[in-house]
Amino acid sequence: MNCSMQIKAKGDKKTINCEEKAIFSNPNYCAKHFSKYVEQKTADTIKKFKLISPSDKICVAVSGGKDSVSLLYILKKQGFNVEALAIDEGIAGYRNITLDFLKNFCEKHKIKLTIKNYEDDFGKRLDEVVKKGEPACNLCGTFRRHMLNKYAAEYDKIATGHNLDDEAQAVLMNLFKAQTRMLGRQGPKTSKKDFVRKIKPFYFLKEKEIMAYAFLNDINVPFIECPFASVSFRGHIRDWLNALEAKTPGTKENIIRHYLSLTKKIKMDDASTLDECPLCGFPSSNGLCHACRLKMKL
Ligand code: SF4
Numbered sequence: 661m662n663c664s665m666q667i668k669a670k671g672d673k674k675t676i677n678c679e680e681k682a683i684f685s686n687p688n689y690c691a692k693h694f695s696k697y698v699e700q701k702t703a704d705t706i707k708k709f710k711l712i713s714p715s716d717k718i719c720v721a722v723s724g725g726k727d728s729v730s731l732l733y734i735l736k737k738q739g740f741n742v743e744a745l746a747i748d749e750g751i752a753g754y755r756n757i758t759l760d761f762l763k764n765f766c767e768k769h770k771i772k773l774t775i776k777n778y779e780d781d782f783g784k785r786l787d788e789v790v791k792k793g794e795p796a797c798n799l800c801g802t803f804r805r806h807m808l809n810k811y812a813a814e815y816d817k818i819a820t821g822h823n824l825d826d827e828a829q830a831v832l833m834n835l836f837k838a839q840t841r842m843l844g845r846q847g848p849k850t851s852k853k854d855f856v857r858k859i860k861p862f863y864f865l866k867e868k869e870i871m872a873y874a875f876l877n878d879i880n881v882p883f884i885e886c887p888f889a890s891v892s893f894r895g896h897i898r899d900w901l902n903a904l905e906a907k908t909p910g911t912k913e914n915i916i917r918h919y920l921s922l923t924k925k926i927k928m929d930d931a932s933t934l935d936e937c938p939l940c941g942f943p944s945s946n947g948l949c950h951a952c953r954l955k956m957k958l
């Protein structure tokens with residue numbers, strides 16, 4: 661099958677179909693036009709949801725995975741004022757490898773990279789804490805969010821590499837757990853006061869599209885998995901949604917579109933319930949924030 665991108669014929673005003681072989685189906689694009697499609701969809705999301713203003717200084721939260729690194733690459737390519745921020749949890753044999761990759765990538769693309777580590781903020785490496793029996797992912801996620809908010813305070817926005825798959829999974833997880841407040845915090849951008857606004861320019865791009873984009877653009881991220889990753893509730897939802905998508909294509913996008921049509925009402929309910937954490941000053945819904953509670957427990 662050939663690429664379905666419409667292009668202008670040389671010296672002519674009318675459009676014709678690109679004649680290259682499609683390397684990707686639905687949409688059917690050749691390598692060059694597939695990359696253009698991903699970049700254009702990112703730009704369209706930024707424009708439609710007013711994610712970035714021309715004067716914004718953007719902090720891209722990078723993990724060293726294909727999503728966040730591709731996002732950094734595309735935003736830089738599109739001329740935005742971007743810097744990268746990585747959090748080093750202290751996971752030997754994993755994070756040091758992804759950080760080495762990030763250092764090389766940012767040096768090659770002339771992007772400023774800042775690395776902050778758990779040990780400086782919370783007094784311990786994650787692998788030390790896990791050895792003592794604490795569950796890894798809850799601690800890891802809470803501290804990472806806290807540090808991103810803290811160290812991105814000097815920026816106008818934090819951009820994350822969340823894609824359509826991540827977002828559809830998150831909508832279902834919060835629905836199944838009846839976490840309406842969390843549900844109200846999703847969407848292409850957050851609006852909570854006192855936090856740096858978070859934006860998700862890949863909101864409408866599928867995981868496999870970003871994977872293909874990274875491959876086609878020589879973004880060779882290390883294929884390595886965190887040793888603490890386990891089969892989580894999200895993992896079950898992901899597998900179930902993938903099976904559903906294979907049977908009924910468009911399911912994930914439908915979830916996101918229905919969510920967005922409900923989002924105004926949910927967000928209004930959320931806005932009235934946030935307070936300030938008495939220790940760190942970040943928004944909290946119930947006295948001490950979750951990060952400060954965990955820090956005290958450790
Ligand atoms: S799998 Fe869990 S412990 Fe490992 S990086 Fe992810 S959240 Fe952290």
Ligand SMILES: [Zn+2]
Binds near residue numbers: 665680
């Ligand atoms: Zn083409």
Ligand SMILES: [Zn+2]
Binds near residue numbers: 939940942950953
């Ligand atoms: Zn706090």
